[in-house]
Amino acid sequence: MSAKIPRNFRLLEELEKGEKGLGAEACSYGLSDGDDITMSDWNGTILGPPHSVHENRIYSLKLTCGPNYPDAPPDVQFISKINLPCVSLTDGKVDKSKLACLDKWKRDFNMETVLLELRREMATGANRKLPQPPEGTIFE
């Protein structure tokens, strides 16, 4: 475990994982534009965790992997409206300081880490009861 994997290799790895569905089933991600050679803009979905208000919902997100990824965390923004403490109510941006994996980002983390943590966040104590905007509404 010595050599640092360069950004693009990492992203290609993640791309394959996303396309082939090798990761966790509860979330999915892929390049929003397959021709984007910088591999910066990604789509993600999170399947709402069971036994919560999010059950059966699919949340769409936008992830942006900057040039410093994976040394720096991706920017994460919800497209689907959601009421969650770590998510801005106005534009759906995830507040990095409020989501542990973004706040204490490590190089080993990837987009799936983020999506799964968000999903976990939806399932925790109070959050799973938060009233949610109607399904299908999106942040402007």
Added chain:
Amino acid sequence: MSDSTSTDQPAAAATAADEIKITVKSSADAKYAMTVSPSILVSDFKQLLEPQSSIPKERQRLIYSGRVLKDGETLASYKIQTGHTIHLVKSAAPPTSGASSGSTTAPVPAAVPQNIAAGQGASNPLAGLTGARYAGLAQLPSASLFGPDGGMGPPPSEEQLIDAMSNPMVQQSMNQMLQNPQMLEYLINSSPNLQGMGPQVREMMQSEQFRQMMTNPEMMRQMMNMNRMMGGGGFPGLGGMMGGAGANNSFPAPGQTDNSTPSTTASTDATANNTLAADPAANLVARLFPGAGGNAPAAGNPFGALFGNNANSANTTPTPAAGTGGATSPPPAGNPMWSPEMMNLMMSSFGGAGAGTAAQQPEDTRPPEERYESQLRQLNELGFFDFDRNVRALRRSGGNVQGAVEALLDGAV
């Protein structure tokens, strides 16, 4: 690196030139291998999936690479290729509007207080706004209730709690909290015991009387007296309750700093019962049980009356309507909350979990030196060396050192 990742994929066998072989993953590890033309419409593809997945096409949702596939598009437009995987998710039953307010069985009854704090379903456009205030719990007792150290030190004494409850502000917020169906949901859900008890708990917690019990300082004093008599130390029920609501770990209150408070408060307070901390809600109900135990000081105490009501009236199990009504108007005299079955139900579930056992536990059979080990040590440190008297005093106080000291000083033992 690709060879290490293709374990659960069907071998990308050669197929007809323009056909692609994809995998559809559904819930519960169900997988369907599909070979289709990339130019197929998503809606047609769903049709193909219908027999295999036995999910009607209208309720199928397909996700690929972070996108929900739209019916009118082709698979090719999403650049789906051989070896790729599409996720199939079954959507909720068609009338989606009602399903969003609570995932569990409990519908939020429409009859609960119509003020803004009542927490409406998601169909209400304001829900997002009003909901946000619960995240902050702005009006709940502040952390200072637990002392300057955020509750890490000794738990608040009973008197302090009573004082706190005499404060109309605190009382009001407690009341409001208990009126809030979401809060109740939360309390109930945080305790498997309460959960197991089904809808009755919710009704009980929503009842006016119950709330009064929880918020009336006089009642509390009574409860605590009883509590002492029955062998419980301190007032963990309330500690847990306040903690559970005011500063629970999993309740991310912005600006709320003392995360660990509730457990510490409750568990240090409880004499020997760790589960108390984990189970604030159950506890709070359990505290009421000394009265139900049968040997409570009967008349002249509000609980006696409460339980007495039912002692000889054959009771029906509460109807859902009774619970909802309870939120706004006092339940009828029969007080269906305390039907015998309900009692049994609660007692058995508390007994199983060990929460609130102070009330239910039969005589502790351990010898007193073991049972009161730490308390006896404390009494020794305080200069009380008469073992027999110490034990008697502790028995009397239910293991409460302070109470024992009082008894010893009074010469009551």
